[in-house]
Amino acid sequence: MDPLSTLWETFFDADAMREALPEMLTVGLPNTLLLAASAALLGTVFGLLLAVAGISRSRWLRWPARVYTDVFRGLPAAATILLIGVGLAPLGMRVWGPDPYPLGVLALSLIAAAYIGEIFRSGIQSVEAAQLEGARALGFSWADAMRLVIIPQGIRRVLPAWVNQLIALIKDSSLVYFLGLVASQRELFRIGQDYAATTGNESALLLAGLFYLALTVPLTHVVNWIDRRLRNGRPATAPADDEDDDLALAGAPEGDRR
Amino acid sequence: MTTTATTTSVSLQARDVHLAFGPNRVLRGVDLSVQRGGTACVIGPSGSGKSTLLRTLNRLIEPDRGDVLLDGRSVLRDDPDALRQRVGLVFQQFNLFPHMSVLRNVTLALRRLRKLGEDEAVAVARDQLELVGLAGKADARPAQLSGGQQQRVAIARALALRPEVMLFDEATSALDPELVKGVLGVMTDLSSAGMTMVVVTHEMGFARHVADTVAFMDRGVVLEAGPPERIFEGAEHPRLRRFLAQVL
Numbered sequence: 001m002d003p004l005s006t007l008w009e010t011f012f013d014a015d016a017m018r019e020a021l022p023e024m025l026t027v028g029l030p031n032t033l034l035l036a037a038s039a040a041l042l043g044t045v046f047g048l049l050l051a052v053a054g055i056s057r058s059r060w061l062r063w064p065a066r067v068y069t070d071v072f073r074g075l076p077a078a079a080t081i082l083l084i085g086v087g088l089a090p091l092g093m094r095v096w097g098p099d100p101y102p103l104g105v106l107a108l109s110l111i112a113a114a115y116i117g118e119i120f121r122s123g124i125q126s127v128e129a130a131q132l133e134g135a136r137a138l139g140f141s142w143a144d145a146m147r148l149v150i151i152p153q154g155i156r157r158v159l160p161a162w163v164n165q166l167i168a169l170i171k172d173s174s175l176v177y178f179l180g181l182v183a184s185q186r187e188l189f190r191i192g193q194d195y196a197a198t199t200g201n202e203s204a205l206l207l208a209g210l211f212y213l214a215l216t217v218p219l220t221h222v223v224n225w226i227d228r229r230l231r232n233g234r235p236a237t238a239p240a241d242d243e244d245d246d247l248a249l250a251g252a253p254e255g256d257r258r
Numbered sequence: 259m260t261t262t263a264t265t266t267s268v269s270l271q272a273r274d275v276h277l278a279f280g281p282n283r284v285l286r287g288v289d290l291s292v293q294r295g296g297t298a299c300v301i302g303p304s305g306s307g308k309s310t311l312l313r314t315l316n317r318l319i320e321p322d323r324g325d326v327l328l329d330g331r332s333v334l335r336d337d338p339d340a341l342r343q344r345v346g347l348v349f350q351q352f353n354l355f356p357h358m359s360v361l362r363n364v365t366l367a368l369r370r371l372r373k374l375g376e377d378e379a380v381a382v383a384r385d386q387l388e389l390v391g392l393a394g395k396a397d398a399r400p401a402q403l404s405g406g407q408q409q410r411v412a413i414a415r416a417l418a419l420r421p422e423v424m425l426f427d428e429a430t431s432a433l434d435p436e437l438v439k440g441v442l443g444v445m446t447d448l449s450s451a452g453m454t455m456v457v458v459t460h461e462m463g464f465a466r467h468v469a470d471t472v473a474f475m476d477r478g479v480v481l482e483a484g485p486p487e488r489i490f491e492g493a494e495h496p497r498l499r500r501f502l503a504q505v506l
Contacts, residue, residue: 134353136318138367138419139343148366153357 013203020195020204028188029211035173035187038105040166043112048155050117051124052146065117072114077172081107085179101185104176112169119161124154157230160223167216167223174212188212267454268329268422269294275314275324277307284310285321286478292423292471294329295452299465299486302475303501308458309350311475312425315456316345328422343371346416350428352408354400354415360387361396364415372419386414390444406437413444424448426457462505466490474498 053065072080084107085100092103127150135145155162174189181190192208195201270292277285284307292298300308313319315326317338325332333341354363364383368374374382387393390410392403400408409429416424426445430438442464449455449468459465465472466486473483474495482495490506493499 130349130351130353131355133318134349134355136339137316137342137347137349137353138415139339139341139371140367141339144370148370149355153355156357 010202011206013201016195016199016201016203017207020191020207023191024188024204024207024211027184027186028191028208031185031187032170032173032189032211032215035105035108035176036166036170039108039112039173040169042105042109043116043165043169044162046109046113047116048120048151050113051120052151054117054121055124069114069117072111073118077111078175078178080111081175082178083107084110085176099185100179101176101181104173104179104181108169108172108176111172112165115165115168116162119158119165120151120155123156123158123161124151126157127153159230160227163219163223163226167219170215170219171212266420266422267295267452269296269327270315270423270454270456271325271327271330272311272315273325273327275311275321275326277310277314277319277321284478285314285324287324288475288478288480290456290473290480290483292454292456295454296470297449297453297455297457297468298471298473299469300456300458300473300475300480301460301462301465301501301505306475307478308475309427312347312427312456312458315423315425316342316347318342318347343367343419344421345423345425346419346421347425348409348412348416348427348429350431352400352405352412352432354408354412356400358399359396360392360398360400360403360411363400363411364418367415367419382418383414386418387411389417390414391440404437405433406440409433409437409441410444413441413448417448421453423454423456426455426459428458428460430459430461460505462490462502474501476501 050065050069053061054069056062056065075083081104085103088103088106089098089100092098092100096102124146131149131153132142132145135149136142140148173187176187177190177193181187186194188208188211189205192205195204270290272288272290275285275288276283288307288311290298290300290311300311302308310319314321317326317333320338321334326334328344354360355366358366361380361383364386365374365376365379368379368382369376372379384393384396387396390413392407392410392414395403395407395411400411403411413429429445430441433441438461442461445455445457445464446468457464457469469486471483472486472489473480474489474493474497475481476497482489482493482498489498490502493502
C-alpha cells in the first residue's frame with residue numbers, strides 16, 4: 001500500500017467509522033449533550049449571580065466574585081476538572097456514591113460560570129446610567145430596577161458572547177474523561193479515543209470530531225444571527241415627523257419662541 | 259382636551275435646599291414654591307443647578323440640607339420609592355426602556371408597583387397613550403418613534419401612575435425644532451388640567467404663557483421668582499436681565 005492511501009485509511013476508514021457510529025449516537029452524543037447542557041444551565045445561573053455580585057455596592061460581594069473569577073478563568077480547564085473531580089470525590093462518595101459524572105458537571109459549571117459571569121457583568125455595566133435613573137424615577141427600588149430594566153438589557157447585548165461560551169463548553173466537556181467514566185457515561189471524545197486506541201486507527205476519533213463540528217458550527221451561525229439581529233433589529237432611523245399627531249394643541253405657545 | 263384626570267395634585271415647596279458634590283456646591287439654599295395645580299418654570303444658564311434641584315424634589319438625589327414638602331408635609335422621611343410614584347419625572351433624553359414595547363414601558367410600573375392585573379394595566383396604559391396622541395404606537399419599540407413621540411410616551415408612562423406632581427427636566431431640549439410643539443402641547447394641557455408642575459426649560463414662550471411662577475436660578479440659588487409678566491417685563495436682578503437679553 002502506498003503511504004498516501006495508508007494516511008487516508010488512518011483517518012477516513014469507513015469501516016472503522018461505521019463500527020463506532022452506533023455507540024457514538026446512542027452513548028457519546030447524549031452524554032456530551034447532557035454534560036454541556038447541564039453545565040450551561042448551572043454555569044449561566046451561577047454566572048449571573050457572579051455578575052450581580054461583581055457590580056454590587058458591597059465589597060463583601062464584589063471581592064469574592066472577583067477572586068473566584070480570576071481563579072477559575074486563570075486555571076487550565078483540565079487542572080480544574082481533575083482538582084474538583086478527584087479532590088471532591090470523597091465528598092461525592094458520601095452524597096451520591098462513586099460516580100464521578102456529577103463532579104464533572106460541577107467542574108464544567110464552575111469554569112463556565114467564571115467566563116459567563118464576566119460576559120454578563122460587562123453587558124450589564126454597558127447599560128446607560130440613565131436607564132437606572134428612568135426606572136428609579138418611576139418608583140422602582142434599586143433591586144427591581146436592576147432585575148426588570150438593567151439586567152435584561154445588559155444580557156441581551158452580550159448574547160453572542162454567551163453562545164460562544166456554550167461552544168467552548170461543548171468542547172471542554174471532552175475533558176471529563178480524566179475522571180474515569182464507566183462505559184455508559186463516555187462522551188463523544190472518549191468513545192472515539194477508545195476505538196482509536198484498540199484499533200490503532202484514528203477514524204473513530206475523526207468521527208467524534210465531526211460530531212463536535214456538527215454541534216459547534218451551527219452555534220457559531222446562531223451567534224452571527226443574533227449579532228445581526230441585535231444590530232439591525234431596531235431601525236436606526238426614526239420617522240421624521242409626528243404624522244400621527246391627533247393632539248388638540250390648545251394653548252400651545254407659538255410664535256413666541258425666538 | 260384634558261390630558262389626565264388630576265384630582266389629587268398637591269402643593270410643593272422646596273426650602274433652603276443645599277447640595278454639594280465634593281467641593282462643588284451645586285445647590286446653595288434653594289427656595290421654590292408651587293401652589294396646588296400651579297406650574298413653576300425654572301429658567302437659568304446651564305450649570306446653575308436646575309436639573310439637580312428637580313432630582314432633589316423626588317429624592318433621586320438626597321439633599322444635604324433643607325426640606326421638601328408636599329401639601330405642607332416634609333417628604334424627606336418617607337420611603338423614597340413610594341415618593342417617586344407620587345412625583346413623576348420626565349427626562350431630557352426620555353429614558354424609555356428600549357427592550358420593551360411602548361405599551362410595556364407604560365404598564366411596567368402599573369403591574370409591578372401598583373400590582374394591577376394585566377388587563378387593567380393595559381387599559382390604563384392605552385388610555386394614557388391615547389391622551390398623548392400615540393394610541394397607534396402601543397406595539398412599537400421606542401427606537402421606532404421620533405424623539406417627540408418618545409417624549410410623549412415618557413410623559414404617558416409617568417402619568418399612568420397618577421402622580422400628584424410632575425417634574426420636567428428640559429423635556430424638549432433634545433428634540434428637533436418641529437417636534438417641540440407636540441410635547442409642549444401635552445405639557446400645556448396637563449398644566450390646564452390642574453397638575454402641579456415644576457418645569458425646567460429653555461422654552462421662554464412656554465414659561466411666559468403657561469407658568470404661574472417663573473424662577474430664575476443662577477449658581478445654585480433662585481435669584482428671582484415671580485409671575486411671568488414680572489420676570490419677563492420687569493426683571494430686577496441684573497444677572498436675570500442679562501440672561502433674558504441673551505435668550506429672548
